[in-house]
Each structure stands twice: as C-alpha cells, then as structure tokens.
Amino acid sequence: MAAYQTGILQEVPSVARYLTFSLIAGTNPLEPCEDWPSRAMANH
Amino acid sequence: MIGLGRSLLLTLGAEISTLKNFPVHVAAGIEVPSTPTALWCWLRAEDRGDLVHQTHQLCDLLADAFECESVLDAFKHAGGRDLTGYEDGTENPEGEEAINVAFVRGEGAGMDGSSFVAVQTWLHDFSLFNAMTQEQQDNSIGRRKSDNEELDDVPLSAHVKRTAQEDFTPEAFLLRRSMPWSDASGEGLQFVAFDRSFDSFEAQLKRMVGEDDGISDALFRFTRPITGCYFWCPPMKAGQLDLSALGL
Numbered sequence: 001m002a003a004y005q006t007g008i009l010q011e012v013p014s015v016a017r018y019l020t021f022s023l024i025a026g027t028n029p030l031e032p033c034e035d036w037p038s039r040a041m042a043n044h
Numbered sequence: 045m046i047g048l049g050r051s052l053l054l055t056l057g058a059e060i061s062t063l064k065n066f067p068v069h070v071a072a073g074i075e076v077p078s079t080p081t082a083l084w085c086w087l088r089a090e091d092r093g094d095l096v097h098q099t100h101q102l103c104d105l106l107a108d109a110f111e112c113e114s115v116l117d118a119f120k121h122a123g124g125r126d127l128t129g130y131e132d133g134t135e136n137p138e139g140e141e142a143i144n145v146a147f148v149r150g151e152g153a154g155m156d157g158s159s160f161v162a163v164q165t166w167l168h169d170f171s172l173f174n175a176m177t178q179e180q181q182d183n184s185i186g187r188r189k190s191d192n193e194e195l196d197d198v199p200l201s202a203h204v205k206r207t208a209q210e211d212f213t214p215e216a217f218l219l220r221r222s223m224p225w226s227d228a229s230g231e232g233l234q235f236v237a238f239d240r241s242f243d244s245f246e247a248q249l250k251r252m253v254g255e256d257d258g259i260s261d262a263l264f265r266f267t268r269p270i271t272g273c274y275f276w277c278p279p280m281k282a283g284q285l286d287l288s289a290l291g292l
Contacts (some may be wrong), residue, residue: 001143001147001149001156001157002147002149002153002156002157002279002280002281002286003157003279003280003281003286004146004147004157004158004159004277004279004280005045005046005159005277005278005279005280005285006280007045007086007088008045008146008147008159008219008221008238008277009142009143009146009219010088011124012088012120012124012221012222012223013088013089013090013120014089014090014119014120015088015089015090015091015092015095015117015118015119015120016086016087016088016089016095016117016118016119016223017086017087017089017095017098017099017115017116017117017118018084018085018086018087018114018115018116018118018163018225018234019084019085019087019099019102019103019112019114019115019116020081020082020083020084020085020112020113020114020273021081021082021083021084021085021106021110021111021112021113022051022081022082022083022110022111022113023051023052023055023082023109023110023111024108024109024110024111027108027109028055028109029052029055029056029109029110030056030292031108031109037046037048037278037284037285037287038283038284038285
C-alpha cells in the first residue's frame with residue numbers, strides 16, 4: 001500500500017479547524033513557492 | 045490534512061478524472077449546494093491555541109497565491125457524537141477495511157494512497173430539533189439516542205434507512221470523520237467522508253434527497269447543508285505530498 005495522509009485513518013481529535021482557500025486571480029500557485037503543499041503539511 | 049480542489053488542479057494544468065464537481069440537488073424543501081473551492085486544510089490538535097498559531101503559519105505560507113476563504117472550528121462532543129446527541133459514523137469501517145474504503149489502489153504511483161473527500165457543512169436548527177419528541181428524534185435518525193442502538197421499526201425516511209451502506213449495489217461504504225462545529229453564525233456538523241471515489245457518497249446523497257424513491261431523509265427536518273465540496277487528497281512520498289499525478 002502506498003503511503004497516505006495518515007490523519008485520514010486517525011480518530012477525530014479534541015479540536016480541529018477547517019480552512020478553505022481560494023486562488024488569488026492572476027497568480028500561479030507554483031511561482032511563489034514550489035513546495036508549498038509539503039511545507040503546509042509540515043506546518044501542522 | 046490537505047485536499048486539492050478541481051479549480052486548483054485546472055490552474056496547474058492537471059486533472060484527476062475522479063475529481064469532479066460536487067453535485068447540486070434540489071427537492072421539495074431541500075437544497076444541497078455546491079460550493080467549490082481551491083484548497084482544503086484540516087488542522088488537528090488537542091489545544092485550540094495551537095490551531096490559531098498553525099492557521100497564521102499556513103495563511104502566511106500561502107499568502108502569495110491563496111486567500112483564506114473560510115475558517116470553521118470543530119470539536120469532539122460527548123465522546124464523538126453530533127450536537128444532537130446522535131453518533132455520526134457508527135458503521136465506520138475499521139482497520140484494513142477502512143484502508144480499502146478510503147484509499148485508491150491499483151492505479152499506479154502518484155494515485156495509489158490518495159483519497160477523495162466530500163465535505164459539507166450542515167447547519168442545525170435546534171428550535172426545530174428540540175421541538176421534536178424523543179421518539180420523533182429517534183425515528184428521524186433510526187437510532188435510540190440513549191444507547192445508540194439501531195431501531196428495528198422506523199420509517200423509511202430514517203437516516204439509517206436512507207444511508208445503510210450495505211443496502212446499495214454496489215455497497216456504498218465511506219470512512220466518515222465528521223465533527224460538531226459552532227460559531228456566532230450557528231452550529232451543526234462538519235460532514236467529512238473519505239472514499240476511493242465519490243460513488244458511495246453520491247449514491248447515499250441521492251437516496252437522502254429522495255431521488256431513488258421520492259422519500260427524503262428525515263434529517264432535513266432540522267438540518268441542512270450550506271456548503272458542499274470535493275477534494276483530492278494526494279498520497280505521501282518520503283514524508284511529503286506526492287504530486288507526481290499532477291506532473292509536479
């Protein structure tokens with residue numbers, strides 16, 4: 001089995017926060033920081 | 045956890061065929077909206093203050109290309125129950141079965157280990173719910189609130205009847221990770237369900253709104269979804285998100 005985001009299998013925590021983000025028009029999400037998805041993961 | 049929306053994938057010039065638009069449903073007195081967005085993050089903690097600091101870090105990190113659209117705080121209640129006192133996810137698969145339900149496999153590197161998540165914010169109306177008798181509440185859910193036991197003789201509109209996972213062909217199993225939420229605007233349930241595709245979720249949702257037999261889920265008598273989004277949760281590789289399926 002390939003590695004997955006382990007939080008999916010974990011029981012729900014005591015507290016949680018859901019955030020949604022929209023793209024800022026005219027920006028390329030890859031330009032500011034090519035590895036933002038992994039850095040975002042590392043930050044929580 | 046992180047989920048990527050279809051608009052983000054398209055901006056990146058990529059597409060995951062299973063990641064489609066969240067379906068809109070309209071039935072008598074029922075509206076199920078679709079509210080697509082680019083990126084979904086689920087922060088988890090034992091300390092609420094940690095969530096505040098993580099949010100600042102995340103927003104700063106993404107600020108050049110993303111705008112934070114919504115923040116919803118959720119919490120565990122009564123050992124894992126919804127604010128109505130009933131449990132969401134009683135029939136959740138566990139162990140190897142949960143892995144089989146939630147994660148893609150057999151589609152190759154970059155896709156295997158990924159998951160698809162359906163997210164809906166449900167807004168409860170407690171003036172309506174609290175006006176119901178205990179029997180009416182139990183019949184709406186199909187379970188006895190006191191001990192969470194499924195009731196034998198309940199109306200076809202009962203939520204457990206509408207969404208009995210093994211009653212679908214093929215069986216419609218989901219891995220649910222829902223949590224109660226509350227803020228100044230109201231309170232309800234943040235419904236979160238992971239799946240290898242969206243087939244199980246869509247089969248259940250159609251039955252809930254009565255598309256199959258004209259009988260809608262009794263849940264709609266006291267709660268309604270105010271958002272509806274689909275996201276693709278990429279797999280991991282060497283401790284980082286594996287975005288190779290997007291050509292990255």
